[in-house]
Amino acid sequence: MIWSRVRAAFAGMLFAVLSASARADDCKLGRIASLDFTDNGAIVVPVSLEGTTMPMAIDTGAEGSAVDPVAAGNLHLIEHPIFQDMMYDAKGEQFTNMAVLHTLGMGDMHANNVKMLVWPSRMSENGAVAGVLGPDLLRQFDVDIDFGAHKLNLFSQDHCPGKVVYWTSADVAVIPMHVLNTGHIVLPVTIDGHKLDAMLDTGSTHSFLSMEFARNLFGLTPQSPDMTKIGTISGAVQTEVYRHSFKSLGMEGLTIGNPAVYLHDNLVNYSLTQGPHTGSRLSDANAAYAIPELILGLEQLRHLHLYIAYKEQALYITGASAPAAAVPGPAAPAPATAAH
Numbered sequence: 001m002i003w004s005r006v007r008a009a010f011a012g013m014l015f016a017v018l019s020a021s022a023r024a025d026d027c028k029l030g031r032i033a034s035l036d037f038t039d040n041g042a043i044v045v046p047v048s049l050e051g052t053t054m055p056m057a058i059d060t061g062a063e064g065s066a067v068d069p070v071a072a073g074n075l076h077l078i079e080h081p082i083f084q085d086m087m088y089d090a091k092g093e094q095f096t097n098m099a100v101l102h103t104l105g106m107g108d109m110h111a112n113n114v115k116m117l118v119w120p121s122r123m124s125e126n127g128a129v130a131g132v133l134g135p136d137l138l139r140q141f142d143v144d145i146d147f148g149a150h151k152l153n154l155f156s157q158d159h160c161p162g163k164v165v166y167w168t169s170a171d172v173a174v175i176p177m178h179v180l181n182t183g184h185i186v187l188p189v190t191i192d193g194h195k196l197d198a199m200l201d202t203g204s205t206h207s208f209l210s211m212e213f214a215r216n217l218f219g220l221t222p223q224s225p226d227m228t229k230i231g232t233i234s235g236a237v238q239t240e241v242y243r244h245s246f247k248s249l250g251m252e253g254l255t256i257g258n259p260a261v262y263l264h265d266n267l268v269n270y271s272l273t274q275g276p277h278t279g280s281r282l283s284d285a286n287a288a289y290a291i292p293e294l295i296l297g298l299e300q301l302r303h304l305h306l307y308i309a310y311k312e313q314a315l316y317i318t319g320a321s322a323p324a325a326a327v328p329g330p331a332a333p334a335p336a337t338a339a340h
Contacts, residue, residue, distance in 0.1 A: 027163040030156035032141060033107025037152050039302060041205040043145065044129060045152055048105035050075050054130035058145070058152060059203025060185055060308070061295065062134030063087060066117035071130040072099050079118055093120040109154060111137070132203055135183025135310075143308040145202070147301070148321030157311040164307055168318055173254040175315040177308075185308065186292060187315065190250040191259070192218070196293040200308075200315070204297030206262045211242075213293050214263050220244060230262065239265045249300060254317055256300050 035045045042057040049056075054071060072079065077099035087095040097118040104111040116131065123129050142164065144153035155164070165172050177200070178186040185200040191209075194217055214220040220227065222242055230241045241264045249259040307316035 027160035029142075029159055029164065029166060031153055032109050032156055033152075033154040035107060035152045037150050039147065039150060039298070040128065041298070042129060043152065043202055043298070045106070045133075047131075047133065048103070049101055049130070050077075050103055055128060057129050057132045057203055058138070058143075059132040059134050059201070060138060060143075060183075061199055061201030061203045062132050063182060064117055064136045065114070065132060065134045066095075066119050067099060067101075067131035068123040068127070068129065069118050069120075070122060070127065072118050075101075077101065077118075082117075087117065089120055095120055106133075106154065109141075134203075135185075138308075139179065139183045139310040142310065143306075145301075145306045145308075146321055147304060147306075157309075161312055162314075164309055165316055165318075167305060167321065170318065173252045173317040175252045175317060177313050177315045179310055179313050183310075185310075185315070187251065187296070189294065189296070190248075191261075191294070192247050194218070198294040198296040199292040200301075201295050201297050202301065204295050206299045207259065207297045208262045208264070208295040209293065211263045211265050214244070220263065227263075233264065251317065254304075256303070259300050261294070 037043050037045045037058070038055075042059075044055045044057050046053050047056040048054075049067070049071070052075065067075075067077070079097040079099045082096055082098055089095070095117050099116055099118050101114045101116060102112065104114045114137075119131070123131070140157075142155040142157055142159075144155060145151075146153075146167065162174075175187055180186065187198050187200055189196050189198045211220075222229070222240070224244070226244055228243045230243050233239050233241055241262055243260055243262055245258050245260045247258065249256040303320055305318045305320050309316065
């Protein structure tokens with residue numbers, strides 16, 4: 001995820017969908033792309049950048065799409081400095097450059113003149129991730145993530161409202177979601193009976209709750225029982241990271257038992273020295289840069305089948321079609337593979 005004081009403008013995207021779009025009158029879904037993905041702490045799919053296939057992470061929590069600095073160099077992308085915007089990654093490191101790709105492709109979806117942030121430092125040591133595809137691109141489609149089959153589908157938004165559940169005839173949880181101006185998705189959830197706002201973040205390996213909020217609502221401190229110190233995040237500042245297992249996480253009748261959540265102070269708030277602290281609650285569509293109470297990451301999401309209907313502002317959820325193998329996370333959250 002990428003948090004900023006001022007959002008960059010991701011203009012100039014021109015999408016050309018080669019496959020036929022679904023017609024609203026017959027309610028059929030129009031599949032635009034269907035890609036296998038790997039789950040190694042991030043949802044990684046093959047994406048064509050300037051005609052070269054590279055691994056990119058699907059990150060609904062990003063401020064915008066971004067490319068690894070080494071990948072940008074290998075593609076000979078022309079970079080331009082960002083003058084007026086202050087943008088930071090999860091470690092508090094500032095974005096300073098932006099690049100323009102002439103072509104980007106996923107399945108039958110092709111985009112021209114795509115502006116991408118250049119990540120401040122290497123995203124992965126071995127080049128396992130060459131960048132992230134954020135909501136500036138994803139929100140143009142319905143995004144279907146089947147963790148059981150390890151399949152990512154992009155569908156046209158030109159279909160009848162609510163006619164999207166193609167994979168099952170069983171009951172489906174339909175969760176109203178709030179799409180902010182940034183494209184971030186905010187959902188109502190409950191943890192141990194307490195109502196929270198959560199941001200759906202497919203770019204985060206784990207789920208996160210601010211230590212301040214955990215203390216205020218649940219009375220948790222680093223000395224509390226079942227509080228395990230995981231490590232330290234090092235960036236613009238350092239903060240200790242803890243792991244705590246709650247009893248339940250609920251979403252519109254769907255319950256996840258014993259969800260493990262990482263707790264730490266927010267690094268980005270420390271790195272921003274101008275202006276007042278915005279708080280931790282995303283309750284207004286215009287509060288685009290407030291930090292949500294909960295970051296809902298892959299550790300919980302990978303047991304589900306998610307259909308994200310951005311235009312409808314609804315999230316359709318069932319259990320995954322088959323048990324998804326758990327992937328061990330890093331000793332401490334880090335931006336390698338864009339996990340934050």
